[in-house]
Amino acid sequence: MRPKARALLPYLLVLAGACVLTWNSLHFGFTAPGDRPGPDTWPRAILALMIVACLARIGTVLWSRRDGGARAGGGGGDDQRVVGEPEAATTGRYPLLLVAGIGLTIAYVALLTTLGFYLDSVIYIGTLIRIGRYRRWPVIAAVAVGGAFVLMLVFMKVVYLSLPIGRPPFSAISLAMMTIMHIR
Amino acid sequence: MFDILHSLAAGFIHVLAPVNLAALAVGLVVGMLVAVLPGLTLVMGVVLALPFTYGMSVTPSIILLTAMYVSGTYGGAITSILFRIPGEPMDVPLLWDGYSMAHVGRPAEALGWTLFAAVTGGFITATIMVTLALPFAKVALTFDAPEYFAIVLFGFTSVVALDNGSLGNAFISLLLGMLISAVGVDQIYGVARFTYGTDMLNGGIGYLPVMVGAYGLGEVLARLEQGFASPPLLGDGKVSTRIPSLAEAWKLRATFARSSLVGVLCGIVPGAGATIASFVSYGIEGQYCRRRDRLGSGIPEGIVAPQVASTASVGGHMVPLLTLGIPGSGATAVILGAFLLHGIQPGPQIFQTQPLLVYTIFASVFVGVIGMGLLGYFAIRPLIKVLYLPEAIVSVFVVMFCLIGAYSEHNDVSDLWMIVVFGVVGYLFERWRFPIAPMVLGCILGPVAEGALMTTMISYHNDWTVFFTRPVSAAAMALTAVALLYPAIRGLRRRRSVAAAAS
Numbered sequence: 001m002r003p004k005a006r007a008l009l010p011y012l013l014v015l016a017g018a019c020v021l022t023w024n025s026l027h028f029g030f031t032a033p034g035d036r037p038g039p040d041t042w043p044r045a046i047l048a049l050m051i052v053a054c055l056a057r058i059g060t061v062l063w064s065r066r067d068g069g070a071r072a073g074g075g076g077g078d079d080q081r082v083v084g085e086p087e088a089a090t091t092g093r094y095p096l097l098l099v100a101g102i103g104l105t106i107a108y109v110a111l112l113t114t115l116g117f118y119l120d121s122v123i124y125i126g127t128l129i130r131i132g133r134y135r136r137w138p139v140i141a142a143v144a145v146g147g148a149f150v151l152m153l154v155f156m157k158v159v160y161l162s163l164p165i166g167r168p169p170f171s172a173i174s175l176a177m178m179t180i181m182h183i184r
Numbered sequence: 185m186f187d188i189l190h191s192l193a194a195g196f197i198h199v200l201a202p203v204n205l206a207a208l209a210v211g212l213v214v215g216m217l218v219a220v221l222p223g224l225t226l227v228m229g230v231v232l233a234l235p236f237t238y239g240m241s242v243t244p245s246i247i248l249l250t251a252m253y254v255s256g257t258y259g260g261a262i263t264s265i266l267f268r269i270p271g272e273p274m275d276v277p278l279l280w281d282g283y284s285m286a287h288v289g290r291p292a293e294a295l296g297w298t299l300f301a302a303v304t305g306g307f308i309t310a311t312i313m314v315t316l317a318l319p320f321a322k323v324a325l326t327f328d329a330p331e332y333f334a335i336v337l338f339g340f341t342s343v344v345a346l347d348n349g350s351l352g353n354a355f356i357s358l359l360l361g362m363l364i365s366a367v368g369v370d371q372i373y374g375v376a377r378f379t380y381g382t383d384m385l386n387g388g389i390g391y392l393p394v395m396v397g398a399y400g401l402g403e404v405l406a407r408l409e410q411g412f413a414s415p416p417l418l419g420d421g422k423v424s425t426r427i428p429s430l431a432e433a434w435k436l437r438a439t440f441a442r443s444s445l446v447g448v449l450c451g452i453v454p455g456a457g458a459t460i461a462s463f464v465s466y467g468i469e470g471q472y473c474r475r476r477d478r479l480g481s482g483i484p485e486g487i488v489a490p491q492v493a494s495t496a497s498v499g500g501h502m503v504p505l506l507t508l509g510i511p512g513s514g515a516t517a518v519i520l521g522a523f524l525l526h527g528i529q530p531g532p533q534i535f536q537t538q539p540l541l542v543y544t545i546f547a548s549v550f551v552g553v554i555g556m557g558l559l560g561y562f563a564i565r566p567l568i569k570v571l572y573l574p575e576a577i578v579s580v581f582v583v584m585f586c587l588i589g590a591y592s593e594h595n596d597v598s599d600l601w602m603i604v605v606f607g608v609v610g611y612l613f614e615r616w617r618f619p620i621a622p623m624v625l626g627c628i629l630g631p632v633a634e635g636a637l638m639t640t641m642i643s644y645h646n647d648w649t650v651f652f653t654r655p656v657s658a659a660a661m662a663l664t665a666v667a668l669l670y671p672a673i674r675g676l677r678r679r680r681s682v683a684a685a686a687s
Contacts (some may be wrong), residue, residue: 009616010612010616010618011356014356014360021363021378024378025377025378028375028376028377029375030373030375032373035645035646036641036642036646037638037641037642037646038373038375039370039372039373039375039377040377041638041641042366042370042634042637042638043363043366043377043378046359046362046363046366047363049355049359050356050359050360050363053352053355053356053359054356056352057352057353057356060352092410092411093409093410094408094409094410094411095409097408097409097411098405098408098409098611101404101405101408102405102604102607102608105401105583105604105607106604108587109587109597109600109601109603109604112597112600113597121584124580124584125580125581125584128576128579128580128583129576129577129580131408132408132411132412132575132576132579132580133411133412133576134412134574134576134577139577143577143580147580147581147584151584151588155588155592161588161591161592161595162595163588163591164597
């Protein structure tokens with residue numbers, strides 16, 4: 001993708017979203033009595049400002065002299081670092097690791113009520129550490145099994161949080177762990 | 185004044201009783217632990233502690249909850265600085281200079297400045313709380329919706345104005361946050377907005393999944409894309425806490441003074457509190473501190489300002505709570521609940537009916553600040569060691585705490601989906617160089633701003649001039665204009681000077 005197109009992408013996405021939400025805000029199905037501001041006033045004001053801001057940014061990118069002129073303030077630029085946002089590391093990028101990490105987290109959340117907190121967490125912790133390029137298998141196994149146990153103990157026994165125990169047959173593992181921890 | 189000192193001395197004697205001292209110690213430790221754990225908010229911690237106070241008498245109960253509140257304003261700074269995960273919304277500004285300083289191998293110095301700032305802010309707020317309680321509370325009682333809106337607006341513009349590189353990106357980020365907070369059933373008419381008939385969105389999107397997802401999971405995803413290949417912070421592995429010397433601290437006396445004032449004032453205004461105080465004080469430093477051009481690169485001013493203001497706001501919050509019975513924050517609302525559970529109604533009459541209780545609470549803040557300093561100093565050293573663990577392992581547990589912390593708010597898996605969504609949003613923000621902080625601030629303060637604006641418009645028949653005709657709101661609006669205009673004028677001057685130098 002060309003630098004200018006890459007710089008425009010975030011603003012176009014936000015602009016499209018703002019337009020869709022503005023259309024939705026016209027159909028809340030409620031009219032405020034009299035001249036009172038209604039429930040749509042606040043979101044529509046925000047959306048109007050957002051559309052103006054996006055158009056301004058798009059204009060800045062399009063009318064900038066350099067091809068990567070969006071750098072003056074757009075996405076992907078290097079010379080517009082936001083105050084306080086630390087410099088990104090200049091190391092290599094591994095998009096597959098990122099995709100794997102997001103996919104694994106989605107799977108963790110999706111399977112939480114089925115596998116139960118303990119089993120799901122053991123698998124998640126172990127797999128994510130491995131995806132993160134740590135290769136000492138005994139350490140990975142120990143951290144996954146022990147870490148999930150400690151988290152379950154702290155949050156169920158100390159904080160009194162009701163973590164998902166899963167569905168049969170996986171719930172048997174959670175119940176066994178709870179027995180070990182003396183949790184009723 | 186003599187009467188106040190006499191009562192305070194009696195309070196000190198009372199707070200040193202074994203039961204009260206034990207409650208104070210437990211409160212300090214638990215408050216710091218809760219604040220350190222990402223996702224577990226200070227308010228959530230105070231709420232969880234409330235049932236444990238049922239069997240206690242009123243004095244240790246209030247001391248315990250107040251101690252949690254005091255140490256909680258400091259504990260979250262540790263995760264902000266070390267892991268770039270704010271334990272509380274008020275800790276977000278600490279990410280900028282605090283994390284930057286730690287990132288370049290000076291974590292002990294960053295934590296030392298934070299601790300020094302927290303203790304200083306604590307003493308200042310305790311002193312102000314004792315001496316100026318009633319007069320300040322009387323002024324705050326006159327504030328109405330226009331004042332709230334004007335002050336929140338000033339908070340918004342301050343954080344946007346911080347962005348020297350791209351004001352537009354920060355503004356869009358802020359608006360996104362405000363829009364996120366508008367999802368769900370609106371607070372005045374009860375109309376569902378942007379819910380699309382889903383139960384998950386009906387209750388709205390809380391700031392916790394946004395904050396924890398964007399900062400916690402988003403940061404881990406960004407690091408994962410780089411293969412968890414961050415360089416080690418220090419080669420020799422020997423890190424110690426470095427408390428700044430008095431001479432170093434004296435150089436920042438103006439920052440301490442400004443931030444203390446902002447913290448106390450924001451604390452007194454109900455709803456403003458530590459988060460606004462933290463952002464506003466950082467914004468003010470961005471405008472007025474000598475090294476404002478380097479703010480965000482890891483300088484002490486950027487650490488001291490938000491931390492002093494956060495801790496200083498505690499005393500400000502306690503003033504209207506004790507003298508008027510008005511809680512200014514979630515934590516003080518829980519403390520008010522503890523008072524009521526024990527059959528005591530805070531208000532002006534409490535100074536006549538329960539003077540020992542009031543001054544014991546005041547004294548417990550002084551003692552609590554000392555305890556927080558000692559605890560913070562000795563807790564920092566083992567915490568810094570966490571940085572030397574393999575990044576993959578630490579990151580996995582950061583994600584786990586984020587997920588469990590978000591889940592614990594409502595015991596609802598849908599909050600975890602929100603974490604995943606905002607984790608990806610946080611990653612994209614990082615990739616596209618959009619600042620995350622304005623979005624988080626917009627999400628937290630959006631409902632406050634909307635409520636104040638709607639109430640004003642309804643109460644004053646859509647008369648916008650009310651914001652400019654009432655003294656306090658007019659002053660806040662003027663500050664907002666200054667905050668917006670000053671960066672533009674400064675940028676213009678800079679461009680002219682560069683052009684002049686080039687020609």
